[in-house]
Amino acid sequence: MKRWMVFLAILAMVASIITGCGSKQTSGNSASEAKTIKIGIDLELSGGVAAFGSSALDGAKLAVKEINAKGGVLGKQLELAIADNASKAEESTRAIQKLISDDKVVAVIGAATSGNTLAASTVAMEKKIPLITPSGTATKVTVDERTGKVKDYIFRTCFIDPFQGTVMGNFAAKDLKAKTAAIYIDSSSDYSKGLAKSFEEQFTKNGGQIVTKESYQQKDTDFKAVLTRIKDKNPDVIYVPGYYEEVGKIIKQGREMGITVPFLGGDGWDAPQMFEIAGNEALNNTFFSNHYSSEDTSPEVQKFVENFKKEYNKVPDGFAVLGYDSVQLIAEAIKNAGSAEPTKIKDALAQIKNFKTVSGTISYNETHDPIKSAVIIEYKDGKQSFKTKVNP
Amino acid sequence: MEYITQQLINGISVGSIYALIALGYTMVYGIIKLINFAHGDIFMVGAFVGLVSAKMFQVQGFDPIWVFIFSILLSMIVSAILGVIIERIAYKPLRNASRISILITAIGVSFLLENGGIFFIGPQAQGFPEIIPKKQYHLFGSIQLDSNQIMILGVTFLLMVLLQLIVHKTKIGKAMRAVSFDMEAAHLMGINVNTTISATFAIGSALAAAAGVIYGMTYNSFDPLMGIIPGLKAFVAAVLGGIGIIPGAFIGGLFLGIIETTVSSIGYSLWRDGVAFAILILILIFKPSGLFGKNVREKV
């Protein structure tokens, strides 16, 4: 019986340590008096999807560096407070708690996936700190799915799932004149499911027919079984809204098996590694919707790509672009608000109209989703080639 | 009928990769009864060494076949050394501790290799060079088979036979079996237990590395977390066949591959892993030590 009393003693010890930690935090340093403006980062820097988070962080860091070089915002330098959420929802909650309560940030960027953003969004709403997710595309990130109310502190830099799916649904039926389509979904990702759903709706609305719906999971490597099944159904196009790592393998294996019809997808495809994984030849006759094209000749895009290459010695992927733009959005909001008060930043964010970013010109609608154009890109002979631009 | 045959070929080709990874797993287990959770990550390291050396040799302008042989040998050597170092540093001090403690250390090593990989290489997936171009063959009209699939099955079978010969016909193999049977008695008989265990780890890790290079070539990609899922699947395959039994790993791997492919091919790809685990559990319930495992009676 007595043994269990001692862990109470240990608990007491821990409690005292924790109290020590808790009380030593800087007090009274309200945001407006501080010399720098602190922006929090709650991203997946370790764990399963560390690749997404660290790309977004690269982009965000570059943006901060550029803004600070130009003299910062409202005469103050921007500073990033970085917290890793280890690709887990509960750690995402804790990361944003730390950023808000210990680092006293005025706004938070994160997380890279919809699930982890949802976890963080509850805290952001409670503490009234604006949160911008660079790539959380699920509709329910900014709108409470149970009450249907817009979460007024939550914004996003990417477009929502339905838009991309709709764009590709139209493209498949109208431009490619496809009558039948197969859908191959990443079942471990809500993003993929969302795109697939709206693609299906739009494609069938255009008179097309979905012949089969299949799914895979992240980190799968062999897709031949399902591809054989899809080949058997003989669709005109195959829609694979997933991330490049798996999609690259799917396209490669599909082409090897003699599937020649076009593969279609979304922004998750955008990565230079696609060429290495799938191979230039296999990628011919594949199309995807994206926020921007690195082949885009607009000065914003070209300047960004050049600076990014100089800084990190690699071509930016989609996550890096969105991380970069998220910082730009916050900086713009602070500038417009003339203050770094979280509530004012929130109001200014909601007001943003025709703000030029690398990933397009952003205006927020009433559900805090950016209204911006999408581009459709074709992979052709080892290069991304710009196909069309679709306005919402 | 063609559809079924094609899916069977797909299943065997997935399964032979599982089998290839499972060989090293089951061998280490058979000798020192350690579930080496780091096996999948040594597989990853092997793939990385193969990736770097293949790029290096390709630049030198070697013939594809030599690029393949050089890079797979180099990666096997590097991984064998790594395996021995890991054993010496992390597992040896725990040799007399409970097996579950070594298991935790193995999990620690696994985390270390994965996150070390993320730190030094970066978390993004990257392409793996196609060392030997694939050739496609067509059988009976539309059934497809490629040179890689044949190569993997062949290599796996060959390695299985080789491993079986090493364990059962050579002196070091005899020492391994003795150590596995009774470590202390083996020591008393003048067998150098440390050398034997090091040799086990060297062979096991070299096998993992070979699997890593072949895997990289087949799926054209590499990332630091690539070892987790194949490692788990290989473990399942090894248990299916009866863990510690070398031919069991081969059959277990093929069996697992065919089950997975069958589930996917009839349209239940969402449930693939679930069904694979359910069948594993069912088999274990009716045959508690795997398909080929001997049911050893415990002495009282």
Next chain:
Amino acid sequence: MMRKNKNFIIGVLISLFIYLVIQVLISMGILSDFWISTIILISINIILGVSLNLINGFTGQFSIGHAGFMSIGAYLSAIMTLDFNLPFPLALLVGGIAATMAGFLIGVPSLRLKGDYLAIATLGFGEIIRIIWLNTEYVGGASGLSGIPALTNWTWVFIWMMITILVVNNFVNSTHGRACISIRENEIAAEAMGIHTTKYKVIAFMIGSFFAGIAGGLSAHMFYIINPNSFNFMKSFEILVIVVLGGLGSTSGSIIGAIVLTMIFTLLQDYPEIRMIIYSLLLILMMIFRPKGLMGTREFSFQLKKRGEQYGKHTSA
């Protein structure tokens, strides 16, 4: 007996004291939100560790599917509060009971297996449960359930942590618990002595699952969201690491293990690039230098007496 009672009273007083200290710190606003959530996370991990220790440490059954039972508690209790408006304590109980039933269903067939075969079977069950959640649209599929009300607070976590520790400790010291320990030490001998080994294994499994379910419910109502990926086999490993690092067969060890590991992970948050590297290095080093875990099979007591020796030498699990 007298001493036992005295110790019990001291224990209650000290635990109440700790509870009050932390509660006062929280209500005075001295502890930041982040540290409150850290304390609660530690407590949830204590519940998970102590309950898994009953299965792995005391009964000697190698289970690595604890995250599966945790997920059952998490999902069921979240559904109860979200869709059925059940009061929180009742919802938690529903989750716990559902996890217990799953523990029974899984335990009866699979506990015939031994050692590593049992390990892979429990791992398989954990993954099957996760895949079921993943494929159930009602609970949100891959993205999981969100918008779960934040009902977990320090008081609830503290109450459940105390219940877990008391129940496990009293069970271990009861006739049934001794039966479980005898199974760990030598199953054949235990059976020969007339102990119904399967029955006790299943009982231990069910108690462990119950508290895993409770921990799942508490964690769901703490972190607002649950998704299938939070409960994969990596999570089971994490709990296993807590138990083994603390010391198999030592309740106080599991508590220390939960505190140490959660604190390490939390304090390393500022160094995301090397967080997991340091974490894994520490894990390896701690195991090399304390292969039986920080506490071995001993329990912490106010007399600091080595109690564990009475169970005899601890053998492999």
